[in-house]
Amino acid sequence: MGLLEQLASHSNGIVPEGLRQLFARCSGDYSISISFCEIYMEEVYDLLCVEDRKLSIRENAQKETFVENLLKIRVGNCEEAYKLINIGLEHRRVAEQKLNRNSSRGHALLTVYLKPNSGQAPAAKLCFVDLAGSERLKESESKGLNLSEAVYINSSLSALETLLINLSSNSRPTYRSNKLTRLLQPYFEHGRISLIVTHNS
Numbered sequence: 001m002g003l004l005e006q007l008a009s010h011s012n013g014i015v016p017e018g019l020r021q022l023f024a025r026c027s028g029d030y031s032i033s034i035s036f037c038e039i040y041m042e043e044v045y046d047l048l049c050v051e052d053r054k055l056s057i058r059e060n061a062q063k064e065t066f067v068e069n070l071l072k073i074r075v076g077n078c079e080e081a082y083k084l085i086n087i088g089l090e091h092r093r094v095a096e097q098k099l100n101r102n103s104s105r106g107h108a109l110l111t112v113y114l115k116p117n118s119g120q121a122p123a124a125k126l127c128f129v130d131l132a133g134s135e136r137l138k139e140s141e142s143k144g145l146n147l148s149e150a151v152y153i154n155s156s157l158s159a160l161e162t163l164l165i166n167l168s169s170n171s172r173p174t175y176r177s178n179k180l181t182r183l184l185q186p187y188f189e190h191g192r193i194s195l196i197v198t199h200n201s
Contacts, residue, residue: 005089006086006089007082007085007086007089008082009078009079009082011082014128015085015110015128016078016082018112018126018128019078019081019082019112020078022112022114022126023077023078023081026114027076027077028117029116029117029118029121030114030115030116030117030121030124031074031114031115031116031117032074032075032076032081032112032113032114032115033072033073033074033075033112033113033115034048034072034073034075034081034084034085034110034111034112034113035048035067035070035071035072035073035109035110035111035113036048036084036085036088036108036109036110036111037055037067037070037108037109038091038092038093038106038107038108038109039106039107039108039109039156039179039180039183040093040105040106040149040152041106041148041149041152042152042156042178042179043179044056044057044067044070044179044183045091045106046067046069046070046071047087047088047089047091047092047108048071048073048084048087048088048091049071052091055067055068055069055070056068056069057179057182057183064185064186064189065175065182065183065185065186066186067183072113085110088108088110092104092106092108093105093106095146095149097135097146103132103133104130104132104133105132105146105149105153106132106149106153107129107130107131107132107153107156107180108129108130109127109128109129109130109183110127110128110129110130111125111126111127111128112125112126112127112128113125114126125186127184127187129184131157131160132153132157133153134153134154134157135150135153135154137150155178156178156179156180156181159174159177159178159180159181160178160180160181160184162174162177163175163181163184163188167188173188
């Protein structure tokens with residue numbers, strides 16, 4: 001996703017283009033809401049909330065994981081969505097590294113919820129995931145807090161890699177080893193149709 005820069009009506013990329021397509025095709029039949037959270041050092045934070053508090057991951061009656069008390073805000077058009085996302089971007093944790101001037105220090109999950117305005121259409125959910133890049137510690141020369149952040153980032157990416165390998169080989173997947181894989185669990189279970197699109201920049 002590469003979502004660090006503020007969004008505007010002229011912005012290009014997967015997120016702004018995806019939102020434009022959603023509102024163009026679905027705004028009349030669906031109510032659209034957004035949540036935006038960050039996994040930082042294996043803790044979950046709401047990027048749309050002014051309070052920097054840790055949130056818990058729970059399961060609902062259908063055994064689906066969700067973030068308790070995560071704000072879900074309704075938006076009526078792209079401009080409202082951009083403004084909301086930009087608020088969240090201001091709360092993302094970034095740091096200057098030897099190899100990257102603006103290095104994400106956590107993974108961000110921007111989720112768009114589509115609720116049908118009538119009983120005819122199914123509900124849907126779309127999640128844009130901006131993964132912090134893995135770090136080769138000898139090259140980045142991270143120290144102190146940056147080193148701790150890098151260890152958490154690398155560990156979670158390794159857990160995600162293991163999960164995808166297990167899913168592709170029909171092996172038993174492990175979701176609970178990491179909060180990133182835990183939050184992505186609903187997209188791979190319960191017979192859902194899931195599509196993963198990756199963008200490397």
